[in-house]
Amino acid sequence: MATPALREGLAELLRAELARAGRLREVLALERDALGRRDFPAIEQAAAEKERLIAALESLAERQTALLRAAGFPGGNTSLRENLQKTGMADLLPLWDELQDLLRRCRQQNLVNGGVIEMSRRFARDVLATLRGTVPGSEVYDRCGERRPTDGSEPLATA
Numbered sequence: 001m002a003t004p005a006l007r008e009g010l011a012e013l014l015r016a017e018l019a020r021a022g023r024l025r026e027v028l029a030l031e032r033d034a035l036g037r038r039d040f041p042a043i044e045q046a047a048a049e050k051e052r053l054i055a056a057l058e059s060l061a062e063r064q065t066a067l068l069r070a071a072g073f074p075g076g077n078t079s080l081r082e083n084l085q086k087t088g089m090a091d092l093l094p095l096w097d098e099l100q101d102l103l104r105r106c107r108q109q110n111l112v113n114g115g116v117i118e119m120s121r122r123f124a125r126d127v128l129a130t131l132r133g134t135v136p137g138s139e140v141y142d143r144c145g146e147r148r149p150t151d152g153s154e155p156l157a158t159a
Contacts, residue, residue, distance in 0.1 A: 002087040006071045010084075013064045014095040017057060021102040024053040028109040035116045050110075 027049050034042035064080070073083050084092050129135065 002089045003071070006067065007089050007092070009067050010064065010080075010089065011092055011095065013060055013067065014092060014099060017060045017064075018095065018099050018102065020053050020056050020060065021099060021106060024050065024057070024106050025102060025109065027053060028106060028113060032109065032113050032116065035113060035120070038120075 027046050031043060031046035031050065034040075034046055068080070068083060073087070080096055081093065084090055084096060
């Protein structure tokens, strides 16, 4: 059975994780807006804050695991959900479920943002290839690791 100290410790950690995950979701939305505007300082700021928040979430998860282990609960593949149900702390399940849902939405938004970044990167690569007089995607690498066109084309302009 869970002690009141364990219950309160887990509740506090879950609330802290929810706060960080909520802020992460906000930062991911800001990052998406900045990507759309091509606002590079805002993108960099969002990326830095995103890294800090992810590190904070990881730290909180480690504290959660340590708290459970110190109380004698199994680690490994046993989920917090199972531990909460087995130990009479089912009243914390709504916090856990809300956190899991929020983290899923954060992962999805991060995937969307990554897709936007990848599309922008490909577009920039194709524009540069066109300016160099090559067909996008037709380059190969030489022995020195430099890209070389395979179609024999010439750049549109030279320096």
